[in-house]
Structures are given as structure tokens and as C-alpha cells.
Amino acid sequence: MTERPGRLVLLGHPVSHSLSPVFQNAALKASNIPLVYEALDVTGRELRSVLRQLKTSNAAGNVTIPHKIAVHDLCDDLTDLAAKVGAVNTFWFDSKKLHGDNTDVGGFDAAARALLGDETAGARIVVLGAGGAAAAVLAAVEDWPDAKVTVVARHKERAAALAKRFPDVARAEKSVERAVRAATLIVNATPVGQQDEDQPLDVSLIPKSAAVLDLVYRRGGTPWVKAARVNGIRAADGLPMLLEQGALAFQRWFGREPDREVMRLSLP
Secondary structure, X not given: OOOOOOEEEXXXXXXXXXXXXXXXXXXXXXXXXXXXXXXXXXXXXXXXXHHHHHHHOOXXXXXXXXXXXXXXXXXXXXXXXXXXXXXXXEEEEEOOEEEEEOOHHHHHHHHHHHHHOOOOOOOEEEEEOOOHHHHHHHHHHOOOOOOEEEEEOOOHHHHHHHHHHOOOOEEEOOOHHXXXXXXXXXEEOOOOOOOOOOOOOOHHHOOXXXXXXXXXXXXXXXXXXXXXXXXXXXEEOOHHHHHHHHHHHHHHHHOOOOOHHHXXXXXX
């Protein structure tokens, strides 16, 4: 960016549950940047008009469910990574143009490596879902040596279309039971469990040798992660990914890294 943002926001619907304002404001304070990061609940119908308003204040920010693909389509300029993923979670205005990036890719990569350690090479990943978050997972796994991804989604045609975009590492599978048999890592890239007690996959189907990464996060942990741990399965929710994608976004906006420890310690 050529100049500092005039405003920082999170765009989504709903956003009241988001912890992004907590750790981003902690990072801003630690860096002595006089801005406040705000969560804006924006419907799909309001998105274009809100972006026009944000343009006038040279705003920057993040995008969450359900607007990542819509903002991607509205950008004047995309990073190569955002273009590949087909979704934007980090945006900014520069010279009155809307720019988009995807830091979910780096966020997922960091969270998965923290969970798996040295097991990323040759990993067999099952991704539940076929939206923007799933695409970010596939983009990250492309850089893992000899790793392969199986995409399973409720809408079979969307799973097939996503896998086709990443032909070197991905394939679609209709049967989740068949997909998980040899899995190293099973990733929930759907919103299931964000607001209720539903789980994206019965943990009794998960091999004990596999790990679970739920991209959903909730205070106290998601139902799926809790159930997996009870069954003796390594599991983590989406909080590490959220923190890292937020740190990478901060770096994009301000050209310097935030204090990640301050961000982490700010969370309840």
C-alpha cells in the first residue's frame, strides 16, 4: 500500500462472534497505530454500497463468510494467490482501486504445520466443503511435497469443480466414508458448528492415526474438536489459522509484522 488506511473493518454476515477485532486492536495498540478495527455486519445486498463508502475513507480490512468470493469478483486488482484461490479475505484501497489478497492460505499452512509437525510431506488430506476456505486449503497443500487432497462436499458438482481447478493435488469423492480411510488430516472448511452443536463428520468414522483441523472456531472449542479429542484424535480449531491470517493481513496493510504474541494473549 502506498498510504496508511483511513479505516479498518471486517465485512461479513454475521460477524458478532468474530474475535478479529479483539486481536487486531491489540496489535494496533502495540504498534502505536491510531486506528480502531471494526466489525461490520453487511448483507450481500449491501456489499457494493458499503465498499463504495469505504473507498472514500481509503479503508482496508478483512472479509469473512459469506462475502469472500463476492469481494474477489468486485476487486480491480488481485494478488496471484487471491486470483488462484478465487476468494479474497484481505482488501485495501489504493489509488481509488479495490485490491484483494488471500491470507487464509498462509494461515491454514501455519495452523496445519503446528498440528502435524513434519507430517505435511506426503500427507493425505480430506477437505469437507468446496467454498473459498476449501480453495485456500488446496492452494496451501500445492506446496506440500507429494501431498494429495480429496474434496467432499454436499454439492457434488461444486466439489468436482474445485478439484478440477487444482488438478495436480486434488480429486473429488462422493463418499466421505471412503475418503477418510487413509487420511492424514481431515479439514472442516464449512460453517458447520459455528453457531450450533452440529458436527461436519461423525468422529467415529475418523481413523485414530488422522488429525482433525476445524477451520471454525468458538470460545471454548468447537463441538467437533471436543468430540475428536475425547476419541483420542489430535485436533485443533480454527483459532491458530485466524490469528496467522490476521497477522499476514496486518503486514499487508502496514508493511510490518505485528506482535503475534500480543495478538494471541489478547484472546479470552
